[in-house]
Amino acid sequence: MIKKYDLIIVGGGIMASSLAYNLRKDGYTGSIVVFEKDRMYEYSSTPRCYGGFRQTFSIPGNIQMSKLSLQVLKNFEKEMALDDEPAVIDFKQHGYLYLANEQALSLLKENMKVQKSYDVNVQLLTPEETKSLVPELNVDDLAGAVFDVEGGNADPYSVLQWYVRHAKRLGVEYVYEKVQALLTDGLHQVKGVKLETGAEYHAPIVVNAAGAWSGEISKTMGVDIPVRPYRKQVxxxxxxxxxxxxIPFVFDYLxxxxxxxxxxxxxxxxxxxxxxxxxxxxxxxxxxxxxxxxxxxxxxxxxxxxxxxxxxxxxxxxxxxxEYNYIDHNAIIGKHPDMNGYYLLTGFSGHGFQQAPAAGKALSELIRLGKYETIDLTPFSITRFAENQLLLESEVY
Ligand SMILES: Cc1cc2nc3c(=O)[nH]c(=O)nc-3n(C[C@H](O)[C@H](O)[C@H](O)COP(=O)(O)OP(=O)(O)OC[C@H]3O[C@@H](n4cnc5c(N)ncnc54)[C@H](O)[C@@H]3O)c2cc1C
Structure with a gap:
């Protein structure tokens, strides 16, 4: 049995669902099917995440993605309301506070210059000012701190569910089955997917948004991507x-x-x-x-x-x-250069929740229009590894 669609997304987490929603919202009329193997999202990364968002990165692309995502999250409750039901996501802006010794502070100060050039509200604090912000902290060893005033938390599972509800309402189909393999025409064109049930779904465009499993699934069609699972605890x-x-979200250099x-x-x-x-x-x-x-x-x-x-x-x-990009610990977004119709949306390495609204929007533009409009995510292409244009972000944890 072969079913035909215009676009297939593998993985039904926050990345896939943001992409599906943004495609539809911005006018993509082709048929879209999303495959998710874990109907309750029990082991998916999105519901297991802290839900932290911040704009304090060192690379312009990461700052831009986080800025755009913040705007989306700020307005989410209203913009994503359905049938008068507000899209509650437990959005809180208590700030991000980076505690630093001398060495850590000099790097944070360098990064502040880039952040300020993108109008990020970020402040340099003395140990005394840090103590007055959170009096319970021991600041004796600190050279200072950096405060990302607009940082905070939201509930990732709620954000995911609102994207799914909207995508479904806009006609995106969700199929709760495991993709066993990605299919090609035997040359350089992606053809679709084969499910564990044996069913095949064909489409000229396949997006790999399978999170920590994206490296594994890409390998089934012989395309290696540098993404592996990495276990983290809360x-x-x-x-x-x-x-x-x-208290703010405190990052301690210790x-x-x-x-x-x-x-x-x-x-x-x-x-x-x-x-x-x-x-x-x-x-x-x-x-x-x-x-x-x-x-x-x-x-x-x-x-x-x-x-x-x-x-x-x-x-x-x-x-x-x-979903850990073991080369430069940043997202891999965009077209694969050697496989026509194959797109990647993975490798976010611990900051995918906060980048999902922006990344989904940007990739939807690339797919629909053949170019980025809102933010240019070209530097996040997988071609950067072969071209030795790594994205060396110093504020990933
Ligand atoms: C402990 C922890 C804390 C974190 N804290 C933060 C934070 O504070 N801020 C932040 O921005 N990010 C954080 N992250 C990272 C964030 O959770 C991820 O970057 C983000 O959720 C990735 O979204 P995703 O949709 O790619 O992955 P997922 O939510 O995992 O979605 C991918 C989906 O693909 C499905 N899938 C995989 N293979 C197949 C297949 N073969 N067939 C069908 N379906 C398949 C999976 O079941 C999964 O549901 C944290 C992560 C962890 C683990």
């Missing part, structure tokens, strides 16, 4: 002594990050022994929480930063996967 703790205010209100704090760590990058595409992942890693590696760093972390209870937490 810890949710209750504090015996709460922070007095809704290696942790945390955000929360009162007793409840969410914590992550930048790296560590069990935050493992997979060396192949296999998926024998353990999605449960490694509590001993928190106790031994993360908690001591937190306690160094604030006495409020001295007494805490690790309530819960989870592991999820980054």
């Amino acid at each position: 810890y949710c703790v209750d504090l015996a002594v709460p922070f007095k205010t809704d 290696g942790t990050y945390f955000q929360g209100e009162g007793l409840k704090v969410i914590i992550g760590s930048r790296e560590g022994s069990n935050e493992t990058e997979q060396q192949d595409y296999s998926f024998n992942f353990d999605f449960t929480l490694d509590r001993s890693y928190f106790n031994e590696e993360v908690w001591p760093l937190l306690a160094e930063r604030s006495p409020n972390f001295d007494q805490l209870k690790l309530e819960t937490g989870w592991a999820g996967l980054y």
